Amino acid sequence: MHESGEDYIETIYLLKKKNGTVRSIDVANELGFSRPSVSRAVGILRDNGLITMEDDGELMLTEEGLKTAKTVYEKHTNLTKFLMMTAGVNEDIAETDACRIEHIISPETFKGIKKYIRDHKND
16 A cells, blocks of 8 residues: 555544544545545545445445554554654654654564564653
């Protein structure tokens, strides 16, 4: 999956947790994208079996979509913590950088970062 698809899936997941329901306009507002751009992305995600759209326009993550969203979100949160812990940057910078890194990091490196966080949790 491309970086933008992961961003959309993660955003749908977080908005669902926050608001209970998610529509394309909510995603557009959250990401600052145009409605046509979001509509196109939603179509691609639906074609890839990651989301469904209810008759009322509500976006729902499929089982595979939820799994993908949780994986991306786990990377995002752990990378943010890691950058704050090791680089001493503030949360805003860590969040921005984590969002970029989460899409390209290898599973082996991410596993090592999670281990580092666990081992240094109380430092």
